[in-house]
Amino acid sequence: MKLMNNLFLFLICFLWTPSAQDSSVVELSKNMFESHQRLNLASLDGWIFKEGNSPNRADPELDVSDWKSFRPVELS
Known part of the structure; x- marks a missing residue:
């Protein structure tokens, strides 16, 4: 039973991989x-x-965590 719990925990941690980048994609x-x-x-x-x-x-x-987010209309 402990082996199954450890395997389940490992799979959850392995499959849940957060991304530092925005995952939204604009399709033209x-x-x-x-x-x-x-x-x-x-x-x-x-x-x-x-x-x-x-x-x-x-x-x-x-790693783009320290990059500035903006909209192009904010450029001067």
């Missing part, structure tokens, strides 16, 4: 394009920013 569709074939991204939430350049930013496991 044909309807999102304006009449002049432009796509308005300014109204979409979920943009993040960190000043500088780094070669490891293509890493899917990149």
Whole structure:
């Protein structure tokens, strides 16, 4: 019985892997394009920013917890 409890606990911990990144994904569709074939991204939430350049930013496991969240209309 103790083995089953430990196995159950292990599976719960293993399968529940929280992600530091926002999991919401915006899917682009044909309807999102304006009449002049432009796509308005300014109204979409979920943009993040960190000043500088780094070669490891293509890493899917990149820690973005200290990046600034904003909307493009907040840029000045």
